[in-house]
Amino acid sequence: MTHKVDFKVPETEDFDSPHALFAELRSHCPVAWSDDMGGFWAVTKHADAKAVLENWQMFTTTVQNVVPRVATTQRRPPLHLDPPANTPYRNAIQRFLTPARLSEWEPRLETMVARFLDPWIAAGGGDICKDFSFLLPIALLAEFFNLSPDKAELIREVGAEFNMALQRQDFDLLRQKSDELYDIAADLIADRHANPRDPDEDPTASLLAVRVDGEPLADDLILGALRQFLLVGIIAPTTFIGSMAVHLARHPEHHAELTENPDLVPEALEELLRLYTPYRGFARTAREDTEISGCPIAKGDPVAIVFTSANRDEEVFPEADTYRLDREARDLLTFGRGPHMCPGAPLARVLLRETLRQLTQKTLRLEQRGGIEMTNWPEYGPLSVSFNVIV
Numbered sequence: 001m002t003h004k005v006d007f008k009v010p011e012t013e014d015f016d017s018p019h020a021l022f023a024e025l026r027s028h029c030p031v032a033w034s035d036d037m038g039g040f041w042a043v044t045k046h047a048d049a050k051a052v053l054e055n056w057q058m059f060t061t062t063v064q065n066v067v068p069r070v071a072t073t074q075r076r077p078p079l080h081l082d083p084p085a086n087t088p089y090r091n092a093i094q095r096f097l098t099p100a101r102l103s104e105w106e107p108r109l110e111t112m113v114a115r116f117l118d119p120w121i122a123a124g125g126g127d128i129c130k131d132f133s134f135l136l137p138i139a140l141l142a143e144f145f146n147l148s149p150d151k152a153e154l155i156r157e158v159g160a161e162f163n164m165a166l167q168r169q170d171f172d173l174l175r176q177k178s179d180e181l182y183d184i185a186a187d188l189i190a191d192r193h194a195n196p197r198d199p200d201e202d203p204t205a206s207l208l209a210v211r212v213d214g215e216p217l218a219d220d221l222i223l224g225a226l227r228q229f230l231l232v233g234i235i236a237p238t239t240f241i242g243s244m245a246v247h248l249a250r251h252p253e254h255h256a257e258l259t260e261n262p263d264l265v266p267e268a269l270e271e272l273l274r275l276y277t278p279y280r281g282f283a284r285t286a287r288e289d290t291e292i293s294g295c296p297i298a299k300g301d302p303v304a305i306v307f308t309s310a311n312r313d314e315e316v317f318p319e320a321d322t323y324r325l326d327r328e329a330r331d332l333l334t335f336g337r338g339p340h341m342c343p344g345a346p347l348a349r350v351l352l353r354e355t356l357r358q359l360t361q362k363t364l365r366l367e368q369r370g371g372i373e374m375t376n377w378p379e380y381g382p383l384s385v386s387f388n389v390i391v
């Protein structure tokens, strides 16, 4: 079915231009069609985004879960399965993310952040994405999944190449890198079969121990789930930490406030997660002809939930473009909503809080050096941005 084109995806973007485009769409055309990237609806209002995410009976994740569409040969739970099929995969991992488990991570993350941040500060700064924020979540996932150092290093290399291929929309290279990530996941499973571990201590062992109606999860789906987890937690923190640093450089008064009062870091993080939401292109597909806030959607249409836009919706967040620590509304969609809401969110928050705390305790100011190389859909934020560090 052809649709009237409401907007074009810009070929080049800067740090602020996506927000200007989304503000325009929210006020004039909140559910907007673009023919770009395979054709999709952009849902830009908070209430509509929530409604699509919660209505999994109408909007399935099994067809296309990201804009631009990446042809995938294999299913990767839990993101590629609708409820209830996704639940056992989530449960197998969420047992490692309880409040008690998270409190164990706090001291470990303090050390891990310092391991990567201190050399960056000692060098007077540099590219915060390449030299810090890309390394940190990989080190975290390596520890989370009990990976050997050589496997962690391999994920770092392949993950970087995968991300670059995605940004350049080089789909051949993307498939090749995706296959390499599958190989790493397959090795991990083979190792846990050969050297069994306690399912209470090892996420891969936990996935292998799941029984649904007495049966283990299918091998190819465990493989897909591991492949999903090995990548999905890396990209958002990388780019979001870049955005956080750009904000601090633009607003030395906010930096100084956090340096003087580190107790404000948790609120500041929530406000930064709202302002610079790193995902805008997670998607669903309409199962039937339907509508979103009166806009007709045809069966089979891809629908992108633009989290980056929904979190700046004035109807929910007054003065939405302004950093304010006294907000009452805290209904963030940064980590999604509904049956696919990010299970890694509590761990990501510990990681990001510790990063913001150390960044503002160990430096007095950041000065941006040069321009910002931006990510493209499905993400928002810097791929590369450099700073001079004033201590």
Ligand code: HEM
Pocket (backbone or CB within 6 Å): 053, 065, 077, 078, 079, 080, 086, 090, 228, 229, 232, 233, 234, 236, 237, 240, 278, 279, 282, 283, 307, 333, 334, 335, 336, 337, 339, 340, 341, 342, 343, 344, 345, 347, 348
């Ligand atoms: C700033 C950091 C992060 C952000 C903003 C983020 C955001 C999101 C969002 C918006 C979704 C929902 C996608 C959808 O509904 O289509 C999601 C899903 C997911 N996230 Fe995160 N995430 C982050 C970090 C992490 C980390 C550290 C992990 C791993 C420990 C992780 C694991 C996952 C998984 C496995 C899913 C799929 C869940 C499902 O389909 O049931 N994420 N994330």
